[in-house]
Amino acid sequence: MSVSSPSRTHRAKGASDMLRQPRIAVIGAGFSGMGLGIRLKGAGLTDFTIFEKASTVGGTWRDNTYPGLSCDIPSRYYSYSFAPNPYWSKSFSPGPEIQRYIEKVAKKADIKKWIKFGTTVTSVKWDGRHWQLAAGDRDLGEFDFVVSAVGFLHHPTFPDIDGLDSFAGTLVHTAQWDSSTQWAGKRVGVIGTGSSGTQVVGSCRRRRCVAGALREDTAVDDPDGQDPVQPARKAGRAIRPRAVEAHLRLLGEGAGRVRRALHRAWRGPGGLQAGAARLPRRSRGRPESCVPS
Ligand SMILES: Cc1cc2nc3c(=O)[nH]c(=O)nc-3n(C[C@H](O)[C@H](O)[C@H](O)COP(=O)(O)OP(=O)(O)OC[C@H]3O[C@@H](n4cnc5c(N)ncnc54)[C@H](O)[C@@H]3O)c2cc1C
Numbered sequence: 001m002s003v004s005s006p007s008r009t010h011r012a013k014g015a016s017d018m019l020r021q022p023r024i025a026v027i028g029a030g031f032s033g034m035g036l037g038i039r040l041k042g043a044g045l046t047d048f049t050i051f052e053k054a055s056t057v058g059g060t061w062r063d064n065t066y067p068g069l070s071c072d073i074p075s076r077y078y079s080y081s082f083a084p085n086p087y088w089s090k091s092f093s094p095g096p097e098i099q100r101y102i103e104k105v106a107k108k109a110d111i112k113k114w115i116k117f118g119t120t121v122t123s124v125k126w127d128g129r130h131w132q133l134a135a136g137d138r139d140l141g142e143f144d145f146v147v148s149a150v151g152f153l154h155h156p157t158f159p160d161i162d163g164l165d166s167f168a169g170t171l172v173h174t175a176q177w178d179s180s181t182q183w184a185g186k187r188v189g190v191i192g193t194g195s196s197g198t199q200v201v202g203s204c205r206r207r208r209c210v211a212g213a214l215r216e217d218t219a220v221d222d223p224d225g226q227d228p229v230q231p232a233r234k235a236g237r238a239i240r241p242r243a244v245e246a247h248l249r250l251l252g253e254g255a256g257r258v259r260r261a262l263h264r265a266w267r268g269p270g271g272l273q274a275g276a277a278r279l280p281r282r283s284r285g286r287p288e289s290c291v292p293s
Pocket of ligand 1: 070
C-alpha cells in the first residue's frame, strides 16, 4: 500500500503550482487583442481568456461601416505578419473586406474558443497576488497578467457645436453609421478632415450628393442657414470642397498613371509577363497565404 506523506503532497503541489502556465486576461478582440491571442496560442500558452464586449472580433473594422471606409496604409502592410493575404482587392482595401479578413484569420486560427463575447470588463483590481477582473457584479476570475487591447477610437464623440442638438437634418457619426440614410442629391457637411472625413466626401461624390469638409474646430454658424461650408470658407480655415475635390482627383489621376505604367511594364512588348512565362513551372506557384481565399 502506498501512502503519500503530507510533505510529499505539499512538495508536489508546490512544484505543480510553479510549473502551471501563467493565467492571462486580454481585454478586447480587435486587431490587437486577437493577434495577441493567436501568438500566445502559437507559443503554447493556452491559459488565457480574451474578453470582448461585442459579439464578434474586429473592433474598429466591425464597428465602422460608413461609405468609403478603407484603410489608409496599404493592405499588404495593414495585415498580420503571420497571415499575409495575397488576395487583397485593392492597395487600400475597403473596410468590409478587412473585417472579412479578420474573421477568416480568427476562424483559421480557431481563436474564438478563447474569446468571451458580450463581456464588458468594468473593473481590474490587484489584490497583492493576482489581478481580479469583473464585468459589473460578475466575477471574471483572477489572472497573473492583464493586457489591455481596448483601442481608443471606439467611443464616438460629437464636437461641441452650438445648435448641433437642434439641427433638423440627418446627423450621423462615421463610427455609428446608419445605412438607411438617403444621400443622393443632398448637401452634406462633413465635420473633420481626417481619413474618415475625406473618405466620406469621396464616397458622397460617387453618390451624386454635394459634400464639403470642415475642420472640426470650425464653427458651423451660417447666418442664413443655407450653406454650412460658407462660414468656414470665410474663416479661411477650412478645406474647401473644391480643394478636396481637386485633391481627390489628383490622387485618382496619380494612381491611374502608376497603374498604367505597371500594366505596360507587365503586359507590354518584352514585358515582365512574357519573361515570367518562360520561367520553369516550379518557380511560378501562387504566393502562400494562411488566409483561405
Ligand atoms: C475608420 C478608421 C480607420 C482606420 N484606418 C487605419 C489604417 O488605415 N491604418 C492604421 O494603422 N490604423 C487605422 N485605424 C486605427 C485602428 O483603430 C487601428 O489600426 C486598429 O484597428 C486598432 O485595433 P485595436 O485592437 O487596438 O483596437 P480596436 O479595433 O478599437 O478594438 C478594441 C476592442 O476592444 C473592445 N473593448 C473595448 N473596451 C472593452 C471592455 N471594457 N471590455 C471588453 N471589450 C472591450 C472593443 O469592443 C473592440 O472590439 C483606423 C481607425 C478607424 C476608426
